[in-house]
Amino acid sequence: MRAYWGISFFIGTFLLPAFFSDNLLAQEQYPEKPITLIVPYAAGGSNDLNARIFTSFLDDYLGQPVLIKLVPGQAGQKGTLEAVRAEPDGHTLLFTDNYRDQLHRYTFRNNAYDTNTDLITIARVNYGAIGIIVRNDGDYKTWAQLEAAAKSKFGAVTMSHSGLWVALFVPAIQVMKDLDLQLRMVPYRGGGPAKAALLAGDVDMSMAFPATVAADVEAGRIRILATAGRERLIPDVPSFVEIGLPPTTGFMHRVVMAPVGISEERVMILREAFSRMQQEQGYQRMMAQLGENTEYLDGAAYEAVRVQQSRDYRELAESLIAQ
Amino acid sequence: MEVLLAGLEEALRIDTFVWISGGLLLGMLMGSLPGFTTTMGMSVLVPISFLVGDPLIGIPFLIGVYKGGIYGGSVPAILISMPGTGASIATVFDGHELTKKGKARKALEMGLYASAISDFFSDIFTLVMIVPVAAIVLGFGPPEIASIMFLSLVIIAVTSTGPVIKGLLMLCLGVWFGLIGADPFSGAARYTFGTSQLYDGFHLIPMLIGLFALPEIFNAVKEGDQTNSSIAKFVGEHLRFNELKRSLRTIFRSTAIGTLIGLVPGLGQPIAAMMGYIAAKNSSKTPEKFGKGELDGVAGAEAANNAVNGPTMVPLLTLGIPGDAVTALLLGAFMMQGLRPGPTLLETNGEIVFAILIAMVFANILFLIIGYLTIPLFTKVVTIKRSLLIPVTIMLAFAGTYLARSNPFDIVTLIGFGLVGIAARTAKFDVAPMVMGFILGRELEYSFGQTLALVGDDWLHFVFVERIGMTAVVLVTPIVGIILGTRMKRFRQRAIEREKK
Numbered sequence: 001m002r003a004y005w006g007i008s009f010f011i012g013t014f015l016l017p018a019f020f021s022d023n024l025l026a027q028e029q030y031p032e033k034p035i036t037l038i039v040p041y042a043a044g045g046s047n048d049l050n051a052r053i054f055t056s057f058l059d060d061y062l063g064q065p066v067l068i069k070l071v072p073g074q075a076g077q078k079g080t081l082e083a084v085r086a087e088p089d090g091h092t093l094l095f096t097d098n099y100r101d102q103l104h105r106y107t108f109r110n111n112a113y114d115t116n117t118d119l120i121t122i123a124r125v126n127y128g129a130i131g132i133i134v135r136n137d138g139d140y141k142t143w144a145q146l147e148a149a150a151k152s153k154f155g156a157v158t159m160s161h162s163g164l165w166v167a168l169f170v171p172a173i174q175v176m177k178d179l180d181l182q183l184r185m186v187p188y189r190g191g192g193p194a195k196a197a198l199l200a201g202d203v204d205m206s207m208a209f210p211a212t213v214a215a216d217v218e219a220g221r222i223r224i225l226a227t228a229g230r231e232r233l234i235p236d237v238p239s240f241v242e243i244g245l246p247p248t249t250g251f252m253h254r255v256v257m258a259p260v261g262i263s264e265e266r267v268m269i270l271r272e273a274f275s276r277m278q279q280e281q282g283y284q285r286m287m288a289q290l291g292e293n294t295e296y297l298d299g300a301a302y303e304a305v306r307v308q309q310s311r312d313y314r315e316l317a318e319s320l321i322a323q
Numbered sequence: 324m325e326v327l328l329a330g331l332e333e334a335l336r337i338d339t340f341v342w343i344s345g346g347l348l349l350g351m352l353m354g355s356l357p358g359f360t361t362t363m364g365m366s367v368l369v370p371i372s373f374l375v376g377d378p379l380i381g382i383p384f385l386i387g388v389y390k391g392g393i394y395g396g397s398v399p400a401i402l403i404s405m406p407g408t409g410a411s412i413a414t415v416f417d418g419h420e421l422t423k424k425g426k427a428r429k430a431l432e433m434g435l436y437a438s439a440i441s442d443f444f445s446d447i448f449t450l451v452m453i454v455p456v457a458a459i460v461l462g463f464g465p466p467e468i469a470s471i472m473f474l475s476l477v478i479i480a481v482t483s484t485g486p487v488i489k490g491l492l493m494l495c496l497g498v499w500f501g502l503i504g505a506d507p508f509s510g511a512a513r514y515t516f517g518t519s520q521l522y523d524g525f526h527l528i529p530m531l532i533g534l535f536a537l538p539e540i541f542n543a544v545k546e547g548d549q550t551n552s553s554i555a556k557f558v559g560e561h562l563r564f565n566e567l568k569r570s571l572r573t574i575f576r577s578t579a580i581g582t583l584i585g586l587v588p589g590l591g592q593p594i595a596a597m598m599g600y601i602a603a604k605n606s607s608k609t610p611e612k613f614g615k616g617e618l619d620g621v622a623g624a625e626a627a628n629n630a631v632n633g634p635t636m637v638p639l640l641t642l643g644i645p646g647d648a649v650t651a652l653l654l655g656a657f658m659m660q661g662l663r664p665g666p667t668l669l670e671t672n673g674e675i676v677f678a679i680l681i682a683m684v685f686a687n688i689l690f691l692i693i694g695y696l697t698i699p700l701f702t703k704v705v706t707i708k709r710s711l712l713i714p715v716t717i718m719l720a721f722a723g724t725y726l727a728r729s730n731p732f733d734i735v736t737l738i739g740f741g742l743v744g745i746a747a748r749t750a751k752f753d754v755a756p757m758v759m760g761f762i763l764g765r766e767l768e769y770s771f772g773q774t775l776a777l778v779g780d781d782w783l784h785f786v787f788v789e790r791i792g793m794t795a796v797v798l799v800t801p802i803v804g805i806i807l808g809t810r811m812k813r814f815r816q817r818a819i820e821r822e823k824k
Contacts, residue, residue: 043366044648049655056370070366072728074522075510107510112519155779164510186465186776187508189589189769192644192651196588199642200461202777215643215665286373289659 030090030266031064037256038086038094040079042072045190049290050254051095054125057283061273066093075165076100077108084113088261090270093122098253099170102309106317107165116310119257122267123274124297124305126287128209129228130171130250131237135198136223143225143243146205150181158203159183160194168194168207170316171228171250177319178245198222207250210234211291248312255302271299326669327450330677333379334685342380343686346387347693353388354395355701357407357536358528358723361392362648369652378660378675383682385656389649390690393592393629394438401430401621402704403716405536407723409527409593409762410628412755413600415535417613417620424616425559427705428698432562433570433618434625435694441578441626442633443687448582449633450680454669456586456634457641462792463587465773470796471587472767475594476760477800481808482601483756484614490756493747497760500525507769508776520732525740528727530761532720533740534747534754540716541745543709558702562618570622573603577623581630588638588646589770592628593762597755599627605810611818633683640664640676 037055041047048070055066071079080100086092101115132143140146150157161168168191176183186203188194191212198206199221210233216222227233228250230241241247256274258267277283278296287294297305346368353364365388372381393410400411401418414434421430476494483490503514504524515521577599584595603623604613613620636653638644643665645651657664662672669676704712724737747754774793778785786794 042648043362044645044651046655048366049369049652052366052370053373056373069729070363073730074519075505077519078523078730158777158779164508184776184779186773188773190645190651192646192654193588196461196638196642196644197464199644200464202464212643215663215667219666221666286659289661290655291658 030269031062033091034065034067035062035090036069036086036092037066038079038083038092039068039070040072040076040083040094040096040100041070043070046290046292047095047097047254050125050287050292053286053290054277054283057277057280058273060280061277062269075104075108077104080104080115080119081112083257084115084118084259086259088259090258090262090266092259093270094119094257094259095125096255096257097167098251098255098306098309099166101255101257101306102313103165103170103317106313106321115257116306118260120260120262120267121299121302121306122256122258122270123299124295124302125254125256125274125278126293126295127254128167128252128292129233130168130207130252131210131213131227131233132175132205132225133195133198133208133213133222134205134225135201136220138201138204138223140204140225141223143238146225147179147181147243150183154182155184157183157205158186160186160188160197160203160206162191162194163187163189167191167209167252171207173320174249174316175245177316178249179243195222209252209291214291246312248308253297253302253305267299326673327677327681329674330679331681333674333678334681336379339379339383339682340685340689342375342384343387343682344689344693346384347391347686347690348697350388350391350393351395351398351694351697352391354392354407355398356723356726357399357405357532357719358726360408360528360727361389361396362652364388364392365649365652369656372656373659376660378657378662379678379682381660382653382656382679383686385653386679386683387686387689389653390442390629390632390686391693393632394435394625394690394694397434397438397621397625398431398701399719400535401434402427402701403536403712403719404539405716405720405723406531407528409531409591409758410596411624412531412535412593412758413596413624413628414621416600416624416755417615417617418624419539420614420616421618421621422705426616427702428558428560429562429566429618430621431698431701432695433567433621435691435698436562436567437570437574437577437622437626438629439687439691439694440574441581441630442690443684444575444578445582445585445630445633446680446684446687449636450677450684453637453641453680456637460586460588460638460642463589464790465770465777466790466793467796468587468589469767469770469774470793470800471590472594472763472770474796474800474803475598476763476767477804478601478807479597479756479759479763481804482605482811483753485751485753487808487811489752493752493754494756494760497757497762498764500530500757501761501764502768507765508772524765525736525761526728526730526733527762529724529733529737530740531758532724533737534744534758536716536720537737537741538744538748540713540720541741542748543713558705566618570619573606573619573622574626576602576606577626578630581627582634584627585631585634586637588635588644589766591647592631593759595631596624596628597759600624605807610811610814611821636680636683640668641666643668 039051051068059065083094134140194206197203213222224237226238226243228240230247232239284294353359372385375381396408396411397414399405400414404419406412406415418430480491480494505522580599581595584590600623603619604610635646635650639650645654724733
């Protein structure tokens with residue numbers, strides 16, 4: 001009896017998987033094994049949730065599961081480095097955003113990589129357009145009032161943000177630089193606590209993706225003063241361009257990238273899969289429920305955006321260093 | 324009231340409870356794997372809740388994972404002195420001593436009953452008080468959190484076992500370890516010696532496993548296979564009813580402490596468990612038995628850490644604000660079901676929300692049953708031959724460490740803190756204040772820094788009008804410290820006298 005179990009255990013653990021993997025290799029097709037998607041953030045954030053949604057659809061179009069590997073640490077550098085150093089065979093991808101992609105070279109010295117030469121875009125999954133928010137019963141009813149107050153004296157206006165060099169912080173320093181004003185920045189651990197600080201009256205303003213404050217706007221607790229972009233997102237709320245900011249300020253792009261060296265053919269297979277997936281209704285519905293858009297952009301088109309970003313962020317970083 | 328009844332009707336569904344049971348079981352199994360945190364477990368399982376498409380299945384399932392996970396963490400803490408999360412640090416003190424004495428089953432059962440009872444009552448509190456309490460939650464900002472952290476640090480320092488000065492030293496050492504890594508405000512690297520590995524600071528999980536489990540393994544190896552070995556070979560008897568009855572006071576006290584701590588966003592389970600444990604020790608008639616295998620200690624810690632779960636739902640549901648990674652995942656799960664947590668949720672979807680909360684209350688009964696059924700499975704560990712158990716424990720320590728965030732450097736951290744743990748044990752230093760200093764020091768620094776950023780020019784107004792709560796806590800701190808300190812001193816003297824007799 002014992003020997004019987006021993007033999008079946010041996011077959012189960014060693015022989016069966018070997019048999020299956022041989023079979024898969026024989027097909028010589030890409031992707032030939034599950035794809036690992038490195039997510040350089042901690043569990044529970046919006047990027048984690050976004051990744052969980054699209055990876056659960058993507059396997060239908062690639063024929064292989066896409067497994068999420070969370071590699072948080074060093075503000076995203078650790079996961080990025082792991083992706084850069086991975087075999088460029090298309091079986092390791094990175095899910096990141098434009099701030100981590102473009103600002104690391106300035107915010108961390110001694111970087112072991114340069115994202116512009118080490119990573120290539122597969123697809124932009126979606127983006128978030130930031131909005132400037134205040135309490136509805138607070139002192140500032142319009143952006144003009146807030147701007148005047150912030151210009152009057154340093155520290156007159158406090159702002160809560162979700163951490164250095166990420167979604168709320170970067171647009172805030174862009175606003176400060178472009179409009180020549182000063183905000184007193186108070187860090188919080190994530191967007192939720194930053195919003196709580198605004199609601200509690202601890203700070204005067206904050207920023208948020210409109211979907212994350214929709215319920216508060218409805219309940220009359222939060223007012224949106226301006227939203228990113230050229231066009232107005234909400235009829236009565238001015239756009240960033242109207243208040244004197246460049247049209248690119250305040251966009252966080254969620255992108256999937258691959259290490260450079262991956263064959264052109266495989267890039268095409270991946271881009272094709274993403275482009276077909278984003279047309280699926282189930283995917284669009286799920287993203288909508290999470291409050292995310294499905295404004296897909298092909299990798300090649302995003303590469304052009306990336307070049308522009310590279311210039312903008314260099315200017316931003318240089319102006320900060322000059323200070 | 325009407326919404327509540329409608330919710331009750333909705334919640335009484337068989338499939339809801341089947342899914343909760345599944346979640347609980349998965350949570351317990353995942354939680355019992357050192358290094359596999361509740362957050363990781365939930366993050367892996369969250370797509371399942373997306374796909375089922377029914378809020379009364381998907382969300383209770385995740386809540387089951389959450390509850391089961393927090394309890395599951397106490398299993399390795401009790402059996403092999405390996406706290407997988409910060410929440411189960413205080414469980415190790417007495418839980419593992421009980422295992423050594425051959426009372427593993429009693430310890431696990433006490434942990435289970437305390438967890439389930441406290442969960443039950445804190446969930447009822449959440450259900451009934453969700454509306455009035457929501458307004459209070461926002462009152463706790465960084466200044467209040469910083470002052471509570473400061474108070475907690477003082478309490479931990481003065482109540483540590485052994486001389487106060489030793490406790491204080493270890494606490495300071497822990498705080499210093501917490502300073503290593505990036506400055507949270509400027510991003511500047513501190514004490515990293517130019518390496519990028521230390522940029523994030525030390526990770527908590529390898530530190531915990533190193534400090535608590537490695538010295539235990541080292542001892543076991545040193546002792547060899549003796550009869551009075553430190554890892555007993557038997558599981559022991561069931562918990563007796565009057566033993567549970569004796570600890571009921573402790574359980575309720577810890578439930579109250581845990582519930583209050585859960586209401587303040589950002590404090591979390593490690594503090595709750597530690598405070599519950601200290602309170603139990605302080606009001607015990609035999610405080611000298613704590614740390615040597617006292618069932619009341621397990622009850623105090625386990626009731627407090629589970630009581631945190633329910634109230635964290637209050638800011639999530641009423642304000643749409645997740646306090647930690649677990650509630651952030653739940654926020655996603657709610658949104659995927661078309662429910663948008665926030666001020667309007669209770670008006671628009673009150674029925675479903677109350678149904679979920681009621682399901683949460685009932686889940687505790689299932690929690691008790693499933694937990695009870697899994698105990699024999701876990702206690703098998705104790706009966707394994709030591710020559711096999713020790714290598715397996717070593718493997719779990721290293722694998723758990725690596726699993727937590729797949730960073731090879733964490734193995735170095737594990738070994739380093741293992742050596743620190745062994746040295747501390749030899750020199751009779753308590754490592755608990757060090758760990759708490761490490762956890763709380765970072766948080767105190769962060770919330771204090773935030774407070775400094777919030778203070779405007781008019782600091783007098785800030786301290787004495789706007790943030791009077793913070794000021795009150797800070798002023799009370801030395802008084803609490805002195806009272807507790809003298810009490811502990813008296814306890815120690817009494818214990819010494821008793822030993823002499």
